[in-house]
Amino acid sequence: MVSLGFDPPALEGDARTLAFRGRLTIAHVQSIAEPLAELPPGGSTLAIDLTAVERIDTAGALLVHQLMARWQAAGVDVSLVTEGPDAPRLIAEVAKHDDARPVPPEPQNKMVQRLERIGRATVDGLAGVVGFLAFIGQTLVVLGKTLVGRRKLRWNAFIHQCEAIGVNALGIIALLLFLVGVVVAQQGATQLRQFGADIFVVNLIGRATMRELGILLTAIMVAGRSASAFAAQIGSMKLNQEVDALETIGLSPIEVLVIPRVLAMALMTLVLGFFGSVCAIVGGGVYVWLALDMPPVTYIGRLQEVVLMSDFVIGLIKAPVFGLVIALQGCYQGMQVRGNAEDVGARTTRAVVESIFMVIVLDAFFAVFFSALGYN
Structure with a gap:
């Protein structure tokens, strides 16, 4: 079985290329997560090459998505290079769920909250009395x-x-x-x-x-x-x-x-x-x-x-x-x-x-x- 690895970003002018190879799966992503996190964003563009990746799962897709998000936050234009549509589709699906944030509830008046608790307790008590x-x-x-x-x-x-x-x-x-x-x-x-x-x-x-x-x-x-x-x-x-x-x-x-x-x-x-x-x-x-x-x-x-x-x-x-x-x-x-x-x-x-x-x-x-x- 081929383990996961990547080549250091190749610099061509102001463009950079990061190539992965092996299996980008949950069993292997931990070994490269820290080195990837230490790569400093640079250049104007970054191409992530996944053509040598044998297999990718949601853990690998999440790793790629987070890498892309970090470089994009630094102002770098990031693109994917793949041989088929499966990897981009999986990365997009992971990105959709990773970016989802729960909407915080609107602050409610404390008096309304107390009245709501009292009302709920009253309804539950009456239901218990009726049932009994x-x-x-x-x-x-x-x-x-x-x-x-x-x-x-x-x-x-x-x-x-x-x-x-x-x-x-x-x-x-x-x-x-x-x-x-x-x-x-x-x-x-x-x-x-x-x-x-x-x-x-x-x-x-x-x-x-x-x-x-x-x-x-x-x-x-x-x-x-x-x-x-x-x-x-x-x-x-x-x-x-x-x-x-x-x-x-x-x-x-x-x-x-x-x-x-x-x-x-x-x-x-x-x-x-x-x-x-x-x-x-x-x-x-x-x-x-x-x-x-x-x-x-x-x-x-x-x-x-x-x-x-x-x-x-x-x-x-x-x-x-x-x-x-x-x-x-x-x-x-x-x-x-x-x-x-x-x-x-x-x-x-x-x-x-x-x-x-x-x-x-x-x-x-x-x-x-x-x-x-x-x-x-």
């Missing part, structure tokens, strides 16, 4: 058919989800709510002691944990565990086209994937909410027993006096609603996964954040609603 409401509607239709017996509930999947959501979360819920009960008791006792009202710390522990904190913190913990799991599981199935496979064989993804998770979440959030509230009450009782010398019998008797049945019922009403919202959000975000594994992570994060946000909003709504009904 549509998903809720589809799920409720299938759920209604399941409850009236027109569709079969997949009991194996339901029991498996109950274990994953509820049984596996008992330990962390017990520890978290026990410590919350201790903190509520300690802070309440510290403040009430200033007024000689230590006994009312039982009121604070009982009503706060049974009506608000026990259910709310349990729902937040379940959202962190299970909403993320739902989004990741269903999102991975979307990427692997398993959801499409279900539709292909005539099965509804909502019936197979969503309904068991929604029902299990509603049931297990109810159970975990009651369990967590009891753990918080136990944690508060341990603190008042050790720090305030209040016997457990007195503590339990005081709880029976101050904790109303309405507090217990309100907590049990809120828990399954929170569970439904968490499950729907997790499954919806999983169904929205598109593209690649990175989207699974983004949707999982979004499922957790939006689930917790919706739980807190619903808790505020329930607080105002039941207060307006007179259940203070």
